[in-house]
Amino acid sequence: MAAPRIAVLGLHHEGNRWAPVVFRQDMRITRGDALIDDSRAPHPRVTGGTVGFVREMDATGPWTPMPIVLADAGAAGPLDHALLGEIKEEMRRGLEAAMPLDGVYFAQHGAGISTGSHDPDGEMYALARRIVGPKVPIVTILDLHAMVSDEMVDSVDYVAAYITNPHVDQMARGAECARAMRALLGGLKTAKAFIRLPIQAPQVTQLTAPGTGPYSEVIAYGQTQLDATVLNVSILGGFTYGDTPYQGMAFIVTTRDDPARAKALCRELAQRAWDARQRFVPHLTQLDDCVAGAVARGDDPALPAVVIADVADNPGGGGRGNTTWLLRALYAAEAKGVILGHMFDAPLAAEAHALGVGARFEAHFNRAETDERSQPFRVPAEVVGLSDGVFVGQEGGSRAGMTVDLGPTAVLRVGTVTVVVITKRQQTIDPGYFENVGVSVTDARTVVVKSRGHFRAGFSKYFRPDQIIEADVPGLTSPNLGNFEFRNVVRPLYPLDRDATWTPPAW
Ligand SMILES: [Zn+2]
Structure with a gap:
């Protein structure tokens, strides 16, 4: 293939329901060539997931970047819903103008909310899918604090969430996404399995260094399962303060077109975390x-x-x-x-x-x-x-x-x-x-x-x-979840509800 045309865009937002609403002046918006130029600069300002992807694409062959927009609100209150609409509209126009595209990369965080939506991330992925059609690969990076909806998983071909907290692997995961994009362009077909557990682990219990608790253990175990078939294991602790129906610990296993293996491993990982749920309690x-x-x-x-x-x-x-x-x-x-x-x-x-x-x-x-x-x-x-x-x-x-x-x-x-x-x-x-x-x-x-x-x-x-x-x-x-009045989460949700139950999917 001639140099593939790859769209680069994203929303980087972790929405805290109780924090002040985000308006345009509260966001850092990078668009067009500046997105690529900054990623190639010695000391970039854009997100690590953007930088890692661009540099690995540069290193692995020719490509034609089609940069659209990176809207970065960081961690803050809900986006003003009109602002979200404007960002989505800019993405729509940008994607349509960039067609024909060979691939789409979302430099995403995955815990976005607005004053009128619980799932801006899923809406963006679905928008891209509608524009590029079913055959063009869509790859996304996610922060491990993302709140994952079915629409998010269903709309993309490959997901790579950070596996470290503190997040020191943002560039590495961005690079992984670039390699996945190259493989997908070369004909790779993926199969994914997804489970969202009713565990809302307080953020301080989501550390990943060895010896820091059950989250580190299940992430480490997941990484031991990578092989020629299991391409990625993403285990997302979720963001405690989003207050959406998608709160919970999410497990996404991506395989080389092996749905049975994806489901079996996904279920095993979720069961391990569920069995350890009593350890997702903070010590302040x-x-x-x-x-x-x-x-x-x-x-x-x-x-x-x-x-x-x-x-x-x-x-x-x-x-x-x-x-x-x-x-x-x-x-x-x-x-x-x-x-x-x-x-x-x-x-x-x-x-x-x-x-x-x-x-x-x-x-x-x-x-x-x-x-x-x-x-x-x-x-x-x-x-x-x-x-x-x-x-x-x-x-x-x-x-x-x-x-x-x-x-x-x-x-x-x-x-x-x-x-x-x-x-x-x-x-x-x-x-x-x-x-x-x-x-x-x-x-x-x-x-x-x-x-x-x-x-x-x-x-x-x-x-x-x-x-x-x-x-x-x-x-x-x-981390004292009792300090918050949750309205939109699906109950029961552990540890808010200590008697929460979970049954593995029958599949
Ligand atoms: Zn995070």
């Missing part, structure tokens, strides 16, 4: 205990340093990244050697930049925030550092080699606590998020991160797993 540390530990470490250098993960306010799950429960308590307790990041507060960062290094002022956190969990906090502060917030992600982290842009950033000394304030809401991914503004991680006794778990990859060079605790404070991403 109460605020008082977090603070007492920080005070003790500040006073006794012999104690090992600790990371406190503010898992309930994870911008990577739609959290606002600005709740003040830990900041207020650690400040009041005068815990020594505390660094805390990353507080999303654009007005405060701008004020600190205007005042300059050395200025002392009354910091007013959350002056412009409306979410009730992000309470205002006024406290005397000193500006001790400023930066533009742009740097390259550290090796080992889930943004390794990629451009990180926190926007104008300020380091404030608030009593005994050093706080990093940023302009663009995002989670703390690796130690560079502190070190690039002159805040030492290795000198700190307690490091507070606004992150559910992605920090674990980058911070593992300084902290063992037993030096990490997860705080139980309020927030939009609290």
Whole structure:
């Protein structure tokens, strides 16, 4: 075949039902040649799944990229439904204009929601299928926090979900999708099996490093089953806070045209996870205990340093990244050697930049925030550092080699606590998020991160797993599922319903 014409497009959105609605100005939209050019740049800004696919396609032969649009909202509230319609319309027009196509690649996340739809991802895949017809391969990458609908699985030929959490294999899975695309172009036929279990595992129980729990075990087992017939095993923990009918742990097995093998393995994997369901329960540390530990470490250098993960306010799950429960308590307790990041507060960062290094002022956190969990906090502060917030992600982290842009950033000394304030809401991914503004991680006794778990990859060079605790404070991403009023999930759903039952499909 002459250089195949491959459409590249996607929606990257993890929708938290309780977070503020996303409008166009809240999205990063990359369209046309910029999508391909950025993927080929030394330190890209687009998603790792896009970069991995483009680079592997480049490396494996000629192709004609037909870039359309990548709409990236990250983890945030539901998309405004009109905005979703505009994105889908841009995708429709782009796909139709790019015809005849030989293949379609979705650089997708898979946990999208809008104010009027529970399944934007499935709608996009089905739209593409209608346009290109049944024979043109459609390949998609998915975040392992995707909420998987039947329409998503039925509309595509090949699915590759991340197998790591923290997500350090985004580029590798994108590359896998490129190789699958080449095979499909060469005549490969796939058969898939799909099961969605009624387990909504709180996000902190979905780690994949060895020894971190049942999710890591079933993912590792799935990877041992890959062979000449089993091409991909994707096990998606799902996104706890989407509140859609597609909540649940999803198992997708893709084989080389062997439906029986796909079904048998899919059922076995689901059964393994179901049998382990009682272990999908988080172990959180109460605020008082977090603070007492920080005070003790500040006073006794012999104690090992600790990371406190503010898992309930994870911008990577739609959290606002600005709740003040830990900041207020650690400040009041005068815990020594505390660094805390990353507080999303654009007005405060701008004020600190205007005042300059050395200025002392009354910091007013959350002056412009409306979410009730992000309470205002006024406290005397000193500006001790400023930066533009742009740097390259550290090796080992889930943004390794990629451009990180926190926007104008300020380091404030608030009593005994050093706080990093940023302009663009995002989670703390690796130690560079502190070190690039002159805040030492290795000198700190307690490091507070606004992150559910992605920090674990980058911070593992300084902290063992037993030096990490997860705080139980309020927030939009609290692992305490009882804190949320779910309206759209299919009940019963474990562990919301401890008596939930499941029967394997008869097939
Ligand atoms: Zn994820």
